[in-house]
Amino acid sequence: MTALDRRHFLLAAGAGAGSLALSGCASFSQRPLARVVVIGGGYGGATAAKYLKLWEPRLEVTLVERNEAFVSCPISNLVLAGTERIENLTVRYDGLGRHGVRVVRDEAVAIDYERRVVRLARGDALPWDRLVVAPGIDFLYSQIPGLESPQAQEQVLHAWRAGPQTVELRRRLEAMPDGGTFAISIPRAPYRCPPGPYERASVVADYFRKAKPRSKLLILDANPDVTSKPALFKAVWAERYKGIVEYRPNSELVEFDLRNRTARLQVEDVKADLFNVIPPQRAGRIAEGLITVNRQWVGVEFLGFESQKIPGVHVIGDAIAAAPAMPKSGFMANNHAKVAAAAVIARITGQPVSESPIIANTCYSFLTTTEAVHVASVHKYDPKQKTLVPVPGAGGLSPGRTELEGQYAYAWARNIWADALG
């Protein structure tokens, strides 16, 4: 009998005898029901840690996060456009402490699945009865000859994790002379935030339009077409950013020539004054041992986001091999977290895991610095396909960009940050 099984047994015995008011346990300094460790404090991990404590206060929940504060990728393209500041997208982890989550600022460097411990860079290893892994993405620079070295990566930024790179790319955009060319390279799908690169192009073009109107913005897309909201993005480029934005599909970056500031594509070479290369991606490195799909993503089941490889380990957010038509978004990671938290609690307390999860997504994208559009979807579990599938007839796009949806995009951000971290 493992320690966890023993607890199960005791719990069941106590409940059977009718002698234990289970909900009262939390207030006593008793042993916790079980130890859950959450790796990663982004949209997925922070939400999971909070909801685990909210729904089952008797759990001991530890969140491991290497950064001092959460910095939101959503809204961060407006930092590049110069209308928002990174400080305003930054939320500290204190709020989770008020819910009883223990936040450990450290880096998870290895997971020992045999001994069930997470090893940290500095502190003592953390034992777990169930583990939630929310590692986000890592970049596959090995696929771009010329950009393998850290020095090269400092010169050609991704700004695809919000933070110092976002601020530095804004500085370089400001320094670029009027009449210069800025090129954004987009990897093949799937990657984090499908509409994100096109939003970035749009709001930076809005900045150029006002501040340096002779400049050009070149979108080098590895995909055959815009991967999200194509008609909405193409309309604003053709109309408002005519003469600034140029979109080139099927333009996968195969090599980068740093000395000549040249991107080598399969069919041509492209020069620009400033490059933003968003590299191909895979699950964050700590999840390496869980990867099962294309050597990139973690396969999970969709009733509880449990790893297909290692039982007792739940993986959420951008790192998973997503269900059909499910984008890698902060909203989805937040929703994964709640289904996973419910399943973790059900497993630990010996209750059935719900067989009918319903989750949703709304991704807002700014097309100008004040006007936005959205794409939405609702996903229900299909027992035949054993996955979450979009509900036919639900979901959809905005008819066109509005300031009202720009305000909703901000309201969404404020509320989801509070939902995850407040």
Added chain:
Amino acid sequence: MPQFPFARRLAAAGALLAASTSPVALAQATPAEREVRTWAASCAACHNTEGRSLGGMPALAGRSADDLYRALIEFRTGKRPATVMHQHARGYTEDELRRIADWFASVKIAR
């Protein structure tokens, strides 16, 4: 441009939530209760935890169950104008919407 000096408000909302005797913390929730609680948690991505919106989105916590249900059905049929809620409401059955409306109505709020 809306700005975000809202860390203090966030902290206040969190403290309130932690202190509240919320319906979600019931350890002995039935499978049906846990199911609807997880569905409703999806809505929190825009409306904040338990529907306690910080603003910019309607608060759902503690509202009349019938009002919430009527709104959801009207979003579903297109009778009530919306930017996105009609697209969400059409993803749920009437029974699911009823249970979600009832759940948000049951959230305790300070009056």
